[in-house]
Amino acid sequence: MTTVIDGKAAAGDVVAKVKAAAEQLICATGVVPAIAVVIVGQDPASQVYVSSKGRKAKECGFRSIEHALAADISEGELIALLEKLNADPSIHGILVQLPLPDHIDAGKIIQTIAAEKDVDGFHFINVGKLGTGELKTAFVPCTPAGSMLLIERALGRDLSGLNAVVVGRSNIVGKPMANLLLNANATVTVAHSRTKDLAGLCRGADILVAAVGRPEMIKGDWVKRGAVVIDVGINRVGENAGGKSKLVGDVAYTEAAERAGAITPVPGGVGPMTIALLMVNTLASAYRAAGRMPPSI
Template identity: 60%
Template structure:
């Protein structure tokens, strides 16, 4: 049975991630004011990757805007594994810090796995620690900290489809630990029938054409074409890809997602743009995770987002 919306009135609805993110941050502001908490977020940046510097700056500004205790540790690209682990150990025991985020990617000589595993799972606001990934897989969301982008994607989906996703066919294109696997777990717990597609999947277009909910998180520019989209499907585009834009001038570029937006918008009932869709939700859910960690540490109720 086709449960996806399909009316022509809903066609071409663009999901405003900035507006939904603002709703989430309003809940956070109200909860901080009502509780008297001052959630603490520590962001660790190693090296001088330009994109990472932009992301870290945006996270710090949002934390300060919400009344958080915001700390940034900027380390040189030559930082050793032990130096980074020592900093994480100090943050783990700092009572003023509720959330720790180590910005990825790290310089090539630093293996991210032991770094992630060194973070206290109760402060792992990126949701990547094996304890949090395991709790999510077991359906224990009351104790897990869920990876920010997948958590934000689920909120966007429910804004369109409503709270009950039971029985819908969902396709996740991409199997990363950061997005693909956790969003599949979340959708499974919402009683969706979930397929995870990847580089070895056969006949990806046909898999896509069956999906009421399609999440593209593979990092390949416009790989999902318009004729792959089931009419009336909800499309969440997690990809952020920079491609040449000679029409803007020599050497200019533009951002596109993993979905060919102009083609898909005529078939989907709702679709996230790039930029302005999933991106703002990722930062909002990082703040939500930090507040959640602070509430749990204080033994008070965690807000619903």
């Protein structure tokens, strides 16, 4: 029987642990974890994401500081703000909400954030640490980190000897996901749009992670019976009479659920874990700033 992996419940468990650990840090040292979120312009989706991150930070007992900037702010002005936040010892995490306006180089902005405050895990130093297995001090991108927790929750055992296929090779999800699985001793294949016989490759996966950004691309008969399927995709398709679209993942859920041993739904799977792991990274930064070892969450 297929297990539906409840991302909301898993995220709730993570947030409860973060909240408890934050309370311990505050009581012991007076250090209050703090995250600064920078948003440029008025993109509606970005506004929603920033608001949800702020609410979750406050739920965890953190300070949440939002810097809402005009869409026409210069790249130099944005960099100056980030350098100020880098130098502020009371700020432990810095997040710049993407996308940025076309006149700003997003890559340059990401690398401006101090690596020790890069709670998104995109700075080259954190990317390098993850790639070399230095997970104790690396900030891992939140979506793959959350996905990894769901995989471990579903399997409840060592991943050694298992075949994992990651469909998607982005720097934000695909590549870090592959590195996390490798670090857990899985045998990993990264597939993409130019992979030959993608369906056949997926059929051999004990762990299948779909992060390709194509609605329901992974069909049910691509899934090995008993496999753990993690669907990272969030795609809006179609519109009903009221003009509302439907959210679907990169996996044809109904078909895949008939074969998978465990599978994440969309919505309610990986999504809630992403913000929860952002809180984990911010907490870890605050602990390190206070000269303490971050707790295991």
